[in-house]
Amino acid sequence: MAFNEVFQYSIVSALMDGVATHGIPIARVLEHGDHGLGTFRNMVGEMIVVESEVYQMKADGSVVHIDPETTITPFATVTRFRPTTTKKAAVSGKAGLEDLLNSMFPKARNHFLAVRMDGVFTKINVRTAGGQLKPREGMVDVCSRQTTHTFEAVKGTIVGFRCPEYVMGVNVAGDHFHFITEDRQRGGHILAFETDGDVEIGAAQLSNFHLELPSEDEEFNEATLKLQAQGIKKVEG
Template sequence: MEPNHIYQYSIINALMAGVADSGITVSQFRHRGNQGIGTFTKIQGELILLDGKVYQLQASGEIRTAGPDEQLPYAVATNFQPQQTISTKLKTKDDVDKVLEDFDGHAANLFMSYRIDGRFKSLKSRTVRGQEYEDQPLAELGSKQAVQDYESIEGTIVGFRTPAAWQGFMVAGEHMHFIDQERKVGGHVLELVSEGEVSFGVAVVNNLHIELPTSEKFNAAKMVTDDKGVKGIEG
């Protein structure tokens, strides 16, 4: 994988339609980049790829290392090489977008990837609990997601910023997952406040490869772009 190219398996619209019973294997995905995000079959928790390892962030708040043969119905990776790394304070989650804009204010219609390392005064994350019946849409899981609040916690955030026009293929705007330094807790980031300065690496991405599933369920699914639904589940 070339530096700062994005590889993606499937699309968010498929998850919204409940297509989550199979996908690319963890061993295949690990070769697509050095960091990334996604989910597991049946939408069981969140995924973070960091430094060559794939972790499952579970609804219990705990973390496990994923096995090589486990399947991922939706996953995004990049071979991240920061084009700039700065030290900065983040007073809110909105400050993440401000850092990206300050780096390249002309990248509104391009993708951006980033990695944030440091200690957070407070961080709120969520994890989905998984489908309760076959093909349950992702939007229905939003009301039953597990939310965790952390204080003075050190760790890493992996994220992507997606142009608004790509809503449904990916999550438009910010989409970021957190894992703590000890690899014990984490989830999809909803809110954050840094404790002092954090290290923030960023890169602009203009090359994107999307691999679509060929399963019968994927081809039979009725997919539409549910902007309200995606915003509701992804925060």
């Protein structure tokens, strides 16, 4: 794939319906991008892809550098990231980042954005999911048992996407970010954050979207895949 095109395997509504037993090797996902996020088989932990390196951030607080050839993902979104706009700025939480991205990309309301932030964060709150207790357990139930962690005065990287409203259910509409510390030892799905002064922000507007759906997957074929917008908003924070 070219730079700054979205590749996605499966859809968020499938996770909502508990479609997470099967998937594809993460190595296949990395053929399409070096920057992104997702989850792992049975929704065990949070995935972050930073410069083609893939990490699994688990509910117990540990982080594992995974082998993409042998590890399966039921859902992932990536891009071959090349920022088209960069900026140094202090960011006051999710609302502040939303305003900043709006100013950087005033004509991108109905487009995707890929975003990366590097710097020191005064405080950052994350959650990690422990995984399904049984096959086809939906994401709302999985995330009801999520673990939260708070890191203070920590240096690290935020990776993620802004998706337009019309893809809700296919992906997560709005901002969706994961975080990992500089030493790659802690991280998770971002709930809240504050920067400690200026951080480096790089972003790109994305216009091409490639979706691969699961094939020969009984769970996916039998899922209802009805939009559960409020449920998605609840679990994504």
